[in-house]
Amino acid sequence: MVRTFITTEPLDAAALLAEVGTPDDGAVLLFAGTVRRHNDGRAVTGLRYDAYATMAETVLRQIAEEAVARWEVSRLAAAHRTGDLSIGDVSVVIAVSAAHRAEAFDAGRYVIEEVKQRLPVWKQERYAGGADRWLEGSMPRSREAGS
Numbered sequence: 001m002v003r004t005f006i007t008t009e010p011l012d013a014a015a016l017l018a019e020v021g022t023p024d025d026g027a028v029l030l031f032a033g034t035v036r037r038h039n040d041g042r043a044v045t046g047l048r049y050d051a052y053a054t055m056a057e058t059v060l061r062q063i064a065e066e067a068v069a070r071w072e073v074s075r076l077a078a079a080h081r082t083g084d085l086s087i088g089d090v091s092v093v094i095a096v097s098a099a100h101r102a103e104a105f106d107a108g109r110y111v112i113e114e115v116k117q118r119l120p121v122w123k124q125e126r127y128a129g130g131a132d133r134w135l136e137g138s139m140p141r142s143r144e145a146g147s
Contacts, residue, residue: 002068003077004060006053006121011081016095020075025097027104031112033092035085039135043128049082049091051121056080063114067107073098078111080121 003019013032021028037044064076077095085091094111098104115121126132 001075002061002064004057004064005079006051006056006060007079007081008083009081011079011090011093013090013093013095016077016079016093019077020095020097022074022097025074025099027096027098027101029094029096029098029101029104029108031092031094031108032090033112035087035089035091037087039125042125044087044125045128046084046086046126047091048084048124048126049080049121050124051080051082051119053082055120059119060115063111063118066114067096067110070110071098071103071107072100073103073107076107076111078115080115080119082121 001020011032013030017028017030035044035047060078060080064078067073068076074097078093080092081090092112092115094108096104096108098107123135124132125135
């Protein structure tokens with residue numbers, strides 16, 4: 001089972017998590033990306049995600065299906081929110097179930113990294129003082145080159 005969607009509504013991480021677990025799975029993984037109040041030394045007051053929704057839904061589905069094909073994953077659900085978000089709001093949720101933890105972690109990590117690189121969703125941060133800027137996608141600082 002693969003379920004993906006793009007929405008303007010608040011994301012319910014617990015509801016997506018409940019969709020993926022089965023009695024045959026030994027691992028159920030949940031990743032929730034949230035809006036933090038700082039970035040690059042600047043105070044963030046909120047952000048906006050814009051998307052080409054039809055394309056974003058197709059790409060998110062492709063990414064999820066790639067993860068399921070690559071690892072032994074029973075179920076995977078992924079959702080991304082668009083629109084205006086406040087500090088602490090959930091912007092992306094990925095829930096994965098698998099027989100073993102390694103597959104669940106690997107599939108979940110793959111989905112979020114591919115979302116950051118390929119999903120046609122754009123992020124605009126708003127800062128204290130009224131400034132804002134659109135951010136470019138990037139690899140996380142903790143990843144080594146070539147891995």
